Amino acid sequence: MKNKVQYIGISLLAVFMTITSSAQMTFTAKIENRVGDTITIRGAQKFMKKIAVNKKGLFTETFEVTTGFYQFFDGSEYTQLYLKNEYDLLMTLNTKEFDESISYKGNGSLENNVLARKALDDEQFQLKYLSTDDEEVFAKAFEAKKASDAKLFSDVNLDENFRTVMTKRANQEYAMMQQMRESDLKSKEMVGKPSPTFTYENHKGGTSSLSDFKGKYVYIDVWATWCGPCLAEIPHLKKVEADYHDKNIVFLSISIDAKKDHEKWKNMVDQKQLGGVQLFADNDWNSKFVIEYGIQGIPRFILIDPNGNVLEADASRPSSPDLRKKLDALVK
Known part of the structure; x- marks a missing residue:
């Protein structure tokens, strides 16, 4: 379940x-x-x-x-x-x-x-x-x-x-x-309003901001390398990414690992061949984006519309059939 x-x-x-x-x-x-x-x-x-x-x-x-x-x-x-x-x-x-x-x-x-x-x-x-x-x-x-x-x-x-x-x-x-x-x-109150923003390190180099993806739906996965349930979602997330790769949606993962585990994050992204956009938050649990969404537990999934507004502040997991139903309605 x-x-x-x-x-x-x-x-x-x-x-x-x-x-x-x-x-x-x-x-x-x-x-x-x-x-x-x-x-x-x-x-x-x-x-x-x-x-x-x-x-x-x-x-x-x-x-x-x-x-x-x-x-x-x-x-x-x-x-x-x-x-x-x-x-x-x-x-x-x-x-x-x-x-x-x-x-x-x-x-x-x-x-x-x-x-x-x-x-x-x-x-x-x-x-x-x-x-x-x-x-x-x-x-x-x-x-x-x-x-x-x-x-x-x-x-x-x-x-x-x-x-x-x-x-x-x-x-x-x-x-x-x-x-x-x-x-x-608090998440329910955020629906329909502009999403909190971020500018974080991109695994491929440089930084990426939420505004970089304006015009596309953005599905965000907030996770960490030490989080068992987060890792359990990875195979499902990979499959969803593959199935919707040519649609108007970006799959974006934000690690909230501590700074001391930065290399562990980089290595895991490589070893597990994680797709989508892989970002590293600037201050783990105390990152502004995490605080503004009131995130208390992970994994946490967020869905943002092409205008940068919150569609779901607590979206379905990749392993849930509900996610595909939602995406099918939006991008197919």
């Missing part, structure tokens, strides 16, 4: 860890409609494990971990795992449904099913309520969401470290949701 859901928890990407054990855990998965021959598990302290997936979408791997939270990446989408030595975990997943299909059995399934349930609940809440203009409806749904999370974490059989961390993170997420809601309401 994840078509327009914001990436909550930029500051929550740090993985919470505890004590290392000398034991190992076993991780087994059955993946329907696999998207690649490997999956990747990432964690703190530069932990990264690539696991081969056979043609039937199966794998079993035994390895040592430090108790804590990890990211599972199938080549297209991410989900979070809670891993601990001595776990014997079985995951089932259908990539065509992803969050809706994730399920776990075995030792460690309790914590990981809570993670999967919460991810789906978060997504549905954001889609249904985060952008509503009705403050009463939002407030009621928000309180119900917090109560639902508390119930998820209340099971005394859950790992104590897991319960503690999840409760702390949930409280951080609630504050971020409030910020995102304020940003979303």
